[in-house]
Amino acid sequence: MKKIVIIGGGYAGIYALRELVKNKNIKITLIDKHTYHNLQPEVYDLIANKSNFADVTIDLTTLCMGFDHNHLEFKNLKVRKIDKKDKKIYTEEKEIVEFDYLILAAGTRTFFPPQVSGLNHADDIKKLHRAIVFKQSFEKQLFEKIKNEAKQCADTRILVVGAGLSGVEIAAEMAYFSNKFFKRGNFSCENLKISLVSSSASILPGLSQQLINISQERLKSLGINIITNTKLEKVEDGYCFLSNGTRINHSFVIFTGGVEASPLTSELDIKTNQKGQVIVNEHMQVLEHENIYAIGDIAEIRNNDDEIMPPNVTIARISGSLAGKNVLKSLENKPLVKTNPKLDGILIALGGEYAAGNLFGLIHVKGKLAYYIKKFVFHSYRRPLLKLINIGYSRFRKFQH
CATH class of the missing domain: 3.50.50.60 (FAD/NAD(P)-binding domain)
Structure with missing residues (x-):
């Protein structure tokens, strides 16, 4: 065999x-x-509290048991x-x-460029466990901010380095989540500042200008500061040094630069x-x-x-x-x-129920329509896998008994 x-x-x-x-x-x-399949494009929903761990993972053991095949096994x-x-x-x-x-x-x-010192201070949210740690750290800082708001109202600054798909999506989701969080609680201390740094002349290099324009307009409406033609040169405790000569203090650095x-x-x-x-x-x-x-x-x-x-x-x-x-x-x-x-096209999550996309290179969509198309694409992939892990879990339970 x-x-x-x-x-x-x-x-x-x-x-x-x-x-x-x-x-x-x-x-x-x-x-x-790992014992799970990480649904990477949906991790930003996890960070923004729109989903939980189970929503963004598929268990590989029960998935393999769910297939109709007698000679298939998963090895962790x-x-x-x-x-x-x-x-x-x-x-x-x-x-x-x-x-x-x-x-x-x-x-x-x-990829963390070795010439950029101090990147060990940056968060790599492509790894699920690191994304969860970042989410917990961020929420803890929000709690501390609210707890102390009568005494002080220090800025929380997030620097997202890399303005490709990952960088744009995480910046948008973080800004939307934070704005919604402060608005819902009517907290006075809501000075969260997010900056997005691109080494290129624009965000989303390589995509259509129309898609760039839609995304840029949305990011600015969320209060995100976009810095272009600039590279990260050094990270120190509490500060990032950029190639344009500026120094930005930060609470979190998220690196998506390659x-x-x-x-x-x-x-x-x-x-x-x-x-x-x-x-x-x-x-x-x-x-x-x-x-x-x-x-x-x-x-x-x-x-x-x-x-x-x-x-x-x-x-x-x-x-x-x-x-x-x-x-x-x-x-x-x-x-x-x-x-x-x-x-088939490209769809970008831009915070909340808002997305932008280009379908088959023919038509641009934005807003709720693009968001629901993106969700449909995701669920059409996830649904058959959930069916398989349910079958696999039933078989697993039978073997246990």
């Missing part, structure tokens, strides 16, 4: 898994260092080394997992780009090894015009599904399918 291993239980890994389970005669192992392991020649995966837990085909879906992490691939890629001795992302062909295969695939954020994926596709859920779906299909086709000695990924 052929062994297929997926490393990474994120969006791309799940989409690959949904294809692979169609073949009941293979052994599938999903490996992840941390991968340390991959031996391509002997087709073995070595883990921190000393367990060795063998494979015939390997799908790398370990994603990316926030990504790098999982460190797994550096040990594989395969072709990668500057971010550590694996270079793949049109079949999602690693160039040097036909039995190894890379998908989602960990891969540099190009379309037919040789344009690098942005790391998002649409590309994770396309690449993950394609890799799963091509592994099955390889097993059947059938021609592999080529990819030409196209974006």
